[in-house]
Every structure is written in C-alpha cells, then in structure tokens.
Amino acid sequence: MKEIIRLSSSQRHELFQETATRRKIKPAIAEKDFWVCWTLARLFEESSISRSVLFKGGTSLSKVFGLIDRFSEDIDLILDWRLLTEEDPEAERSRTQQDKFNLIIIELSRRYIKNQLLPMVKDIL
16 A cells, blocks of 8 residues: 555556456546555554544455455444443443433544544544
C-alpha cells in the first residue's frame, strides 16, 4: 500500500483502471476499495485506536480474515463498550431499565467519539 500511496495521482489512476479491467468492476470501486484498506491499515496500526474499535460485518470477513472476496463499500466498526462503562450491557434489566441504559450508552458513545476517537483519527489520517 505504501508503494501505491507514493505514486503520482495519474499513476494511481492508471493502476485503478487496470485493476478495474482485471476484476471487471468500475475504476471508482477499485479506488474506493484501496482507500478503505489504506484507512483501515492506518487506523489499526495505531494501538490506541485498535484497542477502541473492532471490525464488524463484511469488511472484517473480506479484509481481515479473507473469508469472502469482495470490494468494500464502507467501513463497519464497533466501539468497545468497556471504554464507556463498567456496567455489562447484556445484564438482565427490565425493558425500561434497558431503554435508559441504551440512551446513556448512546450519549457516552457520542462524547467518546467526539472528544477522544475523532481527534486520534484526525492525527493519523
């Protein structure tokens, strides 16, 4: 990936065109897949981020485990809830208690992403 980043814009364009032709996909999809992979690699090289989020969905199956062969449309990540609270999200609760807990976790997640995770991501990318 580092070699591709070092290419000029026109050289990368040519590479994505060739990849698209070989894979029988649109060049924009080949380029998007490269940037998804590059972004994931950069994020997970940083231990403070790799300890905060986990892969989720098709991206992990495709890019991490090689279980499916596909081009990624997006990056699915999930925040580690242990960064937000010591309470177990799977603990037995009444529906009302669970709804309250969910609202609290959503707010804590927003704050964590805004105040901690996003600044780390901006520094890396």
